Amino acid sequence: MSTKMQQIRPAWLEIDLDQLRQNFALIQAEKPAHLKLLFVVKDNAYGHGAIEVARIASEAGIAYLGTVTVDEAVALRNAGIQTPVFVMAERTIEELQVCLDLDLTCCINDLDTAAAYAKLAKKAGKRPKVHVEVDTGMSRYGVRWKAAADYIASLQKMTELELEGLLSHFAMSDELDKSYAHLQLARFQEVLDELAKRGIDIPIKHMCNSGGYLDLPQAHFDMVRTGTLPLGVYPSRVCRRIEGTAPIMTLKTRIAALQQIEAGDKVGYGMRYTASSPRTIAVLPLGYGDGYPRIRNAGEVLIHGKRAPIVGGNAMDAMMVDASDIQGVSQWDEVVLLGRQGDEEITVRDLADLKGSVTYDIINGWRSRIPRIYLDKEDERR
Ligand SMILES: *Cc1c(COP(=O)(O)O)cnc(C)c1O
Numbered sequence: 001m002s003t004k005m006q007q008i009r010p011a012w013l014e015i016d017l018d019q020l021r022q023n024f025a026l027i028q029a030e031k032p033a034h035l036k037l038l039f040v041v042k043d044n045a046y047g048h049g050a051i052e053v054a055r056i057a058s059e060a061g062i063a064y065l066g067t068v069t070v071d072e073a074v075a076l077r078n079a080g081i082q083t084p085v086f087v088m089a090e091r092t093i094e095e096l097q098v099c100l101d102l103d104l105t106c107c108i109n110d111l112d113t114a115a116a117y118a119k120l121a122k123k124a125g126k127r128p129k130v131h132v133e134v135d136t137g138m139s140r141y142g143v144r145w146k147a148a149a150d151y152i153a154s155l156q157k158m159t160e161l162e163l164e165g166l167l168s169h170f171a172m173s174d175e176l177d178k179s180y181a182h183l184q185l186a187r188f189q190e191v192l193d194e195l196a197k198r199g200i201d202i203p204i205k206h207m208c209n210s211g212g213y214l215d216l217p218q219a220h221f222d223m224v225r226t227g228t229l230p231l232g233v234y235p236s237r238v239c240r241r242i243e244g245t246a247p248i249m250t251l252k253t254r255i256a257a258l259q260q261i262e263a264g265d266k267v268g269y270g271m272r273y274t275a276s277s278p279r280t281i282a283v284l285p286l287g288y289g290d291g292y293p294r295i296r297n298a299g300e301v302l303i304h305g306k307r308a309p310i311v312g313g314n315a316m317d318a319m320m321v322d323a324s325d326i327q328g329v330s331q332w333d334e335v336v337l338l339g340r341q342g343d344e345e346i347t348v349r350d351l352a353d354l355k356g357s358v359t360y361d362i363i364n365g366w367r368s369r370i371p372r373i374y375l376d377k378e379d380e381r382r
Contacts, residue, residue: 007371010332011253011286014339015048017056017376019248023230024060026244031213035220036063038086038206040227042072047364048231048249049372051079057230058083064105066225070095073104086131089141096120105129105164109143111154118160130155131165131204134191136184138171145187149194156200165204165223166191174211174236181212185219214240233348233359247348249363250339251292251370254332255303256285258323267320268312272296282308282323284335289316291366292337293355301335304328305342338362 027037039057041050054065054076064086067073073085087106091099096117099106101124108114108130121128132152133142143151145168156163168188173181188207195202205221210229212219228235232247259281267273267281273296282303288294296313301321308321323329338346348359355362 007373009285009371010256011284011290012251012371012373013047013366014250014252014373014375015052016248016250017052017374018378019232019246020053020056020230021060021378023232023245023248024057024062026242027226027230028060030242031224032220034222036204036223038062038064038066038223038225039230040066040088040209040225041076042066042068042088042227043364044072046227046231046233046360047366049374050075051081052372052374053231054079054081054083063223066227070098070104074098074102077102088133093120100124100126100128103128105131107131107133107141107167108155108161109133109141109151111151114155114158114161118158121160127160127162129162129164131167132163132202134166134168134188136168136187137180138169138184140169142168145191148191149198152191152195152200152202153198163202165206166202167206167225170207170209170212170216170219172211173209173216174214174234174239176238178216181216181219185216188219209235211235211239214242228360228363231363233363235359237349247339249348251337251366252339253284253286253335253337255282255323255329255335256318256331257283258329258331259283259320266312268296269315270296270313273312273320278324279311279322280324280326280329281311282321282326282329282333282335284319284321284337285317286337286370287315287317287319289367290370292319293351293362295354299351299354300346301337302341302344302346303333303335305344307344 039062041054044050045053064084066086068088085104087104091106134145134148135142136145170181206223207219208224210226213224232245261275261279263277265275299310300307303326308323311322312320348362351362352359
C-alpha cells in the first residue's frame with residue numbers, strides 16, 4: 001500500500017499517510033488522557049480512502065471507527081480491520097442482522113427497533129452493544145431530549161442489548177457564535193442529570209465532532225467523533241488550530257498540451273476568455289467530471305512553484321490555464337491543483353470558496369475516476 005500502487009493516468013490524488021500518522025500523534029498528544037477518539041471514515045473517509053486511513057487510525061490507537069452505512073462497515077471488516085465500528089444513523093431490520101453478525105455498534109432510538117434487535121440478539125445468542133442518540137436541536141436522528149430519559153429507562157430493561165453509549169450531535173460547533181451549541185449541550189446535560197437521578201449511568205457519552213472537539217472542551221464527555229480534523233482539514237476558518245497538523249490530500253496532474261495563442265483568440269467552451277495579447281495556454285487533462293469545481297476565469301493552479309490562472313470555462317475532462325509567466329514550461333510538467341508546490345499552496349478552503357461550498361464538499365467531491373496514490377515512507381522502511 002504505497003507509491004508502488006499502479007497509476008497510469010496523469011491526474012491523481014496523493015494521500016500522505018505519514019502526515020496522517022503525524023496528525024494523529026499531535027491530536028493524541030494534546031487531548032485529555034481519558035478522552036476516547038472515534039474516527040469518522042464515512043464516504044470513503046471523506047474521499048481519502050476508508051481502508052487505507054482506517055488502518056493508520058487503528059495503529060494510532062483510536063477507540064472506534066465511525067461509518068454511516070452498514071456497507072461502509074462491512075468493507076472495513078472485509079479488509080481485515082478489527083477495530084470496533086460505530087454505525088451512525090438509523091438501521092433497517094436487515095441491516096441490524098448484519099450489525100449483529102459483524103459485531104458493529106449501532107444506534108437504537110425507538111422501542112420497536114429495540115425490541116426487534118433484542119429478538120435477533122437472543123436468537124443469535126449475542127449481546128450487541130448499542131448507543132442512543134438524543135436529538136438536542138439538530139432535528140435529524142435520535143429521540144427528543146425531553147423524551148430521552150424515559151426511553152432509556154425502558155431500553156435498559158431489555159437485557160439482550162448492552163447500552164454502551166449516549167450521543168448527540170451539534171448543528172453548529174465551529175463558528176464563533178456558540179449560543180445554539182450551548183443550548184444543545186444544556187439539553188444533553190438535562191438528560192444526563194435525569195438519568196443520574198434514576199441511577200442510570202451510561203459508560204460512553206459523546207457529543208463533539210471536530211468543531212466541538214476543538215472549541216467546546218466542556219462538551220468532550222468520554223469520546224469525540226472527529227472526521228475532518230485528523231485529515232488536516234479544519235471545519236471552519238475560525239475554529240482553534242492544532243499546531244503541526246496539515247492536510248494529507250494533494251491533487252496533481254501534468255500539462256497535456258501547450259497552445260501558443262494570439263491577441264483576440266478565445267479559450268474553451270462558450271468563448272468565455274479572449275486573449276488581450278499573445279499567451280501560452282497549458283491544457284490540463286482533468287475537469288468537472290473529476291470533481292473539480294465547474295468555474296470560469298477563476299482560480300489558480302501551481303506550476304514550477306508559481307501561480308497560473310485558470311482561463312475560460314473548464315470542461316468535463318480538461319481545463320486551461322495561462323502559463324505565459326512560467327519560465328521554461330513544457331508538456332508533462334507537474335501541476336498542483338490542491339496542496340503545496342514550492343512555497344505556494346492552494347488550500348481546500350480556496351477551492352471551497354471557488355465552488356461556493358464547504359471544505360467537506362471539496363475533499364469528498366473527487367470522483368472515483370481520479371486514482372488515489374498513497375505515500376507511506378514508514379511502510380516502505382518496514
Ligand atoms: C460526520 C459526522 C461527524 C464528524 O464530523 P467532522 O466535522 O468531520 O468531525 C461526527 N458525528 C456525526 C453524527 C457525523 O455525522
